[in-house]
Amino acid sequence: NAGVTQTPKFQVLKTGQSMTLQCAQDMNHEYMSWYRQDPGMGLRLIHYSVGAGITDQGEVPNGYNVSRSTTEDFPLRLLSAAPSQTSVYFCASSPRGGLREKLFFGSGTQLSVL
Amino acid sequence: AQSVAQPEDQVKVAEGNPLTVKCTYSVSGNPYLFWYVQYPNRGLQFLLKYITGDNLVKGSYGFEAEFNKSQTSFHLKKPSALVSDSALYFCAVRDMVDSSYKLIFGSGTRLLVRP
Numbered sequence: 354n355a356g357v358t359q360t361p362k363f364q365v366l367k368t369g370q371s372m373t374l375q376c377a378q379d380m381n382h383e384y385m386s387w388y389r390q391d392p393g394m395g396l397r398l399i400h401y402s403v404g405a406g407i408t409d410q411g412e413v414p415n416g417y418n419v420s421r422s423t424t425e426d427f428p429l430r431l432l433s434a435a436p437s438q439t440s441v442y443f444c445a446s447s448p449r450g451g452l453r454e455k456l457f458f459g460s461g462t463q464l465s466v467l
Numbered sequence: 468a469q470s471v472a473q474p475e476d477q478v479k480v481a482e483g484n485p486l487t488v489k490c491t492y493s494v495s496g497n498p499y500l501f502w503y504v505q506y507p508n509r510g511l512q513f514l515l516k517y518i519t520g521d522n523l524v525k526g527s528y529g530f531e532a533e534f535n536k537s538q539t540s541f542h543l544k545k546p547s548a549l550v551s552d553s554a555l556y557f558c559a560v561r562d563m564v565d566s567s568y569k570l571i572f573g574s575g576t577r578l579l580v581r582p
Contacts, residue, residue, distance in 0.1 A: 395557060395572040411569065443510050454501055454561055454570060458510025
């Protein structure tokens with residue numbers, strides 16, 4: 354199994370551009386989520402999904418959209434990039450049941466918005 | 468609201484010495500607590516969790532954590548540190564507001580183990 358795969362690893366955008374961060378998992382996990390990591394602030398939840406067709410907002414959802422058309426994929430869309438969205442983005446997944454809190458993380462996408 | 472606090476930005480220890488990374492929590496009800504580790508340029512990895520039962524929880528790579536209800540703490544410990552333990556450590560608590568299984572992370576503590 355590849356686990357959780359994120360692409361791209363690095364991205365530079367100009368203010369106002371849009372883009373999609375890709376996330377795929379091959380573990381048949383029900384739960385998927387997106388976090389951003391900023392220095393001194395830990396990880397903050399952006400959006401999450403408890404299954405295909407179901408998404409919900411996390412702590413910092415503004416400026417981001419998600420969809421979950423399949424169990425495997427959970428893309429994160431930046432609608433109009435802003436410098437405040439410069440961050441490292443992590444996708445994570447977990448199985449159902451008692452192991453749901455055991456998140457499996459991708460290796461991250463480092464995004465810079467100029 | 469559930470929250471965790473990691474009071475130390477950085478912890479330095481010598482290899483072979485015991486290490487402690489501190490975490491305190493604030494929850495309503497029984498806490499579900501976790502530790503994750505992040506090595507450079509990698510995603511976070513699960514270390515251990517406390518749901519209920521023994522106050523001393525054993526996890527991966529020789530780490531353990533001690534749950535203390537009276538002090539609302541969940542400190543991460545290891546009897547003998549290795550240079551390879553140098554990483555960023557995050558404490559987390561499960562958000563019990565709904566059944567979404569969201570985790571709330573602390574700000575992280577960087578552990579540096581000197582040879």
